[in-house]
Amino acid sequence: MNDVAPQDSSDEGGTVLSTTDSGPIPAAATDEVVRICQELLRIDSTNTGDNDTSVGERAAAEYGAAQLAEVGIDSFLTESAPGRASLLARIPGADASRPPLLVHGHLDVVPADPSEWRVHPFSGEVRDGYVWGRGAVDMKDFDAMVLALVRQWRRTGWVPPRDIVLAFFADEEAGSTYGAHHVIEHHASWFEGVTEAIGEVGGYSVSVSDDLRLYLIQTAEKGLNWMRLTARGAPGHGSMVHDDNAVAALCRAVARISAHEFPVELTPTVRRFLDEVSDAYGVPLDPEKPEQVIATLGPMARAIGATVRNTANPTMLSAGYKTNVVPGEAHATVDGRALPGHEDRFLAEIQRLAGAGVEIAYEQHQPALETDFNGPLVDAMAESLRHYDAGARPVPYMMFGGTDGKALSRLGIRHFGFAPLKLPADLDFTGLFHGVDERVPVDALRFGVRVLERFFAHC
Template identity: 35%
Template sequence: MSAAPKDPAAFPSDPVGIAQRLIRFETVNPPGAEAACVHWVRDLLDAAGLDTRLLAKDPARPNLIARLPGRGLVPPLLLHAHVDVVPVAGQDWTRDPFGGELVDGELWGRGAVDMKGHLAMMLAALLRLAAAGTPPAGDVILAVVADEEAGSATGARFLVEEHPELFAGVRHAVGEDGGAELGLGRQVRLHPVVVAEKRAVWVRATLHGTPGHASRAAGPTGAAHKLQRLLTAIDGGGLGTLMTPAVDRMLQELAAALPQPFGGRVAAFRADPDDPAALAGMDETDARYLRSLVQHTVNATVVHGGTATNVLPARIDVELDGRLLPGDFGREDFLRQLRERVGCDMDLEVLVEGDKMPAPRLDGFYERLAGILKAKDPEGVPFPMVTTASTDARLFPRLGIQCYGWLPLLHDLDRSYRGRLHCPDERIAAGALAFGADCFHELLIGHD
């Protein structure tokens, strides 16, 4: 609720103009400092006549809830987007990452894709709907949140835990896709609709060893020996193959839609994910992604241990980034598998555990998201995707909301947008933003 009415003419209404303004707010997390950006979005939506409300756990990091009233024919639909971005320090940018420059039809800047550009699509669609004066079938709720890139404590988690009433009646939500992209030869334009995310279980493994003088052979009781066993056991990054229903469905649809030889490779991988020949000839990034979908993965990322070159360490700590497949997999089961695989004694402490998401539903709402993409890009192939990343979509299901990651993007076949996420020179084509805004508009008009 702003102090004075704003003049709509003072704000852009097109997705490129909106994204440009959003990028120019430096909202690098940490520290986030999302307030100025969120206030600007609030003013933009106030000027368009929407109901807005700020809610903050930390006043420097507010969240915005905006509501466009509908006709009450269908339940409210939630759109959620974060305005914080990952740092640019140490990255070699060709242009100012906070300049929002439009160069040769591309909008440059941190957040152009993840996810200020995405938010701009949502905002442009909402503004168009509000300006038309015809209410949508159901209320549209937009949550613009802080802190997605660093745990969501002041953002979506705060809203879900402290203000669940804001989301009363919502059954479906649309948010970011967590970098979901699959090249697969770039023969057709693939439109992922994320229906499930893997969840993080981060663990510290502590390996104890017999300390002593390092001038003598250490033997199997040494902590370094155990470290070697641990790293060997998880070399390759996974804990064994497991085909879940969501991944099976994804591979089935891809195999049917993709031209050869890609369709055949995906079909072979689906038939036998353990057959190394199935992924032969496939792009290494795609192959690693597909392998990550049929197993809980574990990567060693931080190692601490030892005090001096000539002293056998009594203890080595290894931090492990574990990612569990979507479904009913508990952390105890995961830790047991890890222990069995490594086969030597170690203490395991869970540092972070992501929320378990419900089984994906490929119901009428999914069909609608896929159908809009198909209608707007008849050559493109929408498909249900499982992503290895986790987003704020992990937090809303506890309110009974089914979440989908949907970034409608008309990207060039020969270019990857994933390669730009969290990387220098992040940018997005102006045409892709316009396509996305059109898709969101279509969704909002008649959402169900």
């Protein structure tokens, strides 16, 4: 049975990708996921944050469409700008009266310098039990799991309990303007009735002992506040006294922001997570000083440490055009991340630190998210993990970065990070996000497919 794209009221163009005759019956999904992940990683879909220098996601979207079409699933491809493509599809379920479940990933990746890597970042090479490449954990691994699963469903005739909406978005790595936000604004009919979604970043394990692993399911993420600071002063000759120097004013503002330590503020998600970690490791939790508990998490401590307070990091500086000329303007960018419920105070504090003479404009200003760790969907996640790992202990956590969940929240969709991976105890998983030598264990990919298959059967 072919799926049909919903009627869309937008007058913006899109491409309906029709099904084709299926080829030879492929291997089971747990084997096929490795091939699909490799092939996705070989597609350079680098997102620099600039349309003129980004490679674009269209090739990855077309690849996903071809994988779906091969087993008889129609999909819909739409571009927000040349090459900036997102892909949508719908798998009919057994009970059309139930709200559909949205399963989403993104197709873009951050840049990678091949000279810094042990393997080429777009090789998709399998080495030492890992699939290597930019996007291996962020997040073409999950894209591959989903594609492998739905292909198996169609080959075997299995029908999920409810409709599954698939979305593979562009531009997540630069704020989702050309991806999830664009799709929601122009093709909202695809999400009609959807109340819940799964995507990145969660469901991965942190080993406590040989027989206990915490599986972190994302129920919260910090707000996205990318700011551009501008200081203005009197331009003139560099040899004269300049009390009104834009560069000096900007540097003072940046230094104050960089040196400021925001106070510890535990949201409900983070407090429950730390309680779980405290219990698992037998380390008492002091809510005013959670560092002792966080330290038990080893390499992951740095990422979790970013979820107990607001953060603001200067990232770029620009000013001037000649050594002996004092410029009239100076600019800096700051990556600010605010906790749920704390954004107004955070932004007021940034303005105070910058100073009255420094203007702040927002390149991206998107909300923090937090939802409860309960309900049938959470129960299905927990059961599916425990089924395949007797040592699994699912816990909620806050994502230190952001996801397309921010865009989906505009439609009232409750987002969970659930891309399940059972990881080696010594792997610095969070350090691989946007890092060099990004890779995902082959066994973890196969584990993820099995867990997701059971999850979808009970969701």
